[in-house]
Amino acid sequence: MWCNVESIKEFINAEKPSDYYERLLAELSALNREYHPFNLINEGLGKHGAFPFSTKANICVKGFETTAGSKMLKDYIPPFNATAVERMFGAGHFTFMGETNMDEFGFGTFGLNTETPARNAFDSDFVAGGSSSGAAVATATLKYHVAIAESTGGSIATPAALNGVVGFTPTYGAVSRYGLIDYANSLDKIGVMSRSSADSRLVFDVIRGIDKYDTTCSAAEITCSGRSTLFTVKELMEHTDPAIKSEFGRLLDKLGRDYEIREISVEALSKAIEPYYIIAMAEASTNLAKYNGYKYGFQYPETNLKYNDFFTEARSEFGMEAKRRIILGTFIRSESVKEKYYTKALSVRGMIIREMSKVLRDGYIISPALPIPTPKVSEAERLSPTQNYAMDIFTIPPNLGGFPHITFPYGKKSGMPIGAQLITSQFNDYSLFEFVEKWEEGFSMQYRHNLGSI
Amino acid sequence: MEEKELERLLKTSRLKASESEKKLIRADVSEIISFFDRISLVDTEEKPAYHPTDVQSRLREDEVLPFQDVELMKKGRKMHNGYFVGPRL
Structure with a gap:
């Protein structure tokens, strides 16, 4: 029995003022000036009471500039829709609101x-x-909106948790990647963010399923096999800030009424960050090779330059983190060290998948989403690259192994939302929604803004 | 990372960097590679997992399919006789 808090159905059935979408667009512009959630707002938003959805700026929407947050893709207007977008339009009751802000190519x-x-x-x-x-x-x-987002190593779970919303990352291959501007092909997953688990489930049902345009897309059945045990992993919890640990402990006390909570040791999970970044950078460096300054996106005007000089000049538009990842990825794929880094990383991934699959047969893995309280912008800017990578300790294992996971809000710490992450076996995605819906019966997040309320 | 190695990588990946950027990149890259080196401590004989799930290759018939919207693809592009204009060889 699904919980009846689907705002999508509530919205579609509600009486709305005739200027609803116009007012919403004006509110969005004001919002964007302070919080910058949108790279692009669709001025044609709204038709016949349809429910607004946004897409992360690395998901192609026909006729709308789609840049993946990169100057290298400035002016790129896709001549086609990503499969997920095509299915949202095809469902008939969604209207495209715009494209959402992101780290360049997902690097952050x-x-x-x-x-x-x-x-x-x-x-x-x-x-x-x-x-x-x-x-x-x-x-x-x-108030009424769902986001089509994308995760490679935690890009749905982390921002969802920090903003107090539900963030769902499906099993690798459950949703077609056709039309996604690739970061790392063996890790990228299109997923959903919403204010309730039921909305994410509804959108997942619209966008998922086999697609002839993505050969890695799976036809496997999605199950809803609930677990009665929640595992916490000792090796990961050791790296958690005491303030988050104590909040998370209170969450476990509440969940302990319905679930058996057990702390276990899974050493393999503490080995996930290195192979993840090795694989991600190796794949990213090959994916970014196609940005050449003339076929699509940014056009470098000096076509009289020598062949290699033209590409080198044109590719100056990449940001610093993108350059760093291209260089590292190129290094990792060098003949002399490929075995040492890349092939070894793939083996460690195999080991982690085997170990996690074993654990997840008997229960869910639960953890905080981020090991520290939400940092200020000025604090995060001071972190070194490897300190940044260490922030992904909880989100990387499921992403590396293609396991479905969901982040849900469970409270606030000093006024900022905090979220927990639940992981289950591959293709058991539905059980995550069932778990969170049960949690939502006793908890609802109070948001600071509710734009578009009726 | 040696300066020579960074130059090789920049050339291979068709990137350029100013002297100050190079200094920054070399420091960062060295720190990250030391971090990656920890992977050698993991003892495993596991088969490499190229994909996280069991991906089966699916092939389609080798036939020409019409592209959706060629005109939109050309929009704003520098074109010559139906070709994209790129650098000279």
């Missing part, structure tokens, strides 16, 4: 690797989280 944990970073929906001094920063901020500020 806090949403800061972009020209104008999105700000946290609860306090604009704080980070929004990344890389689907705008998707989370839009979800936390708009």
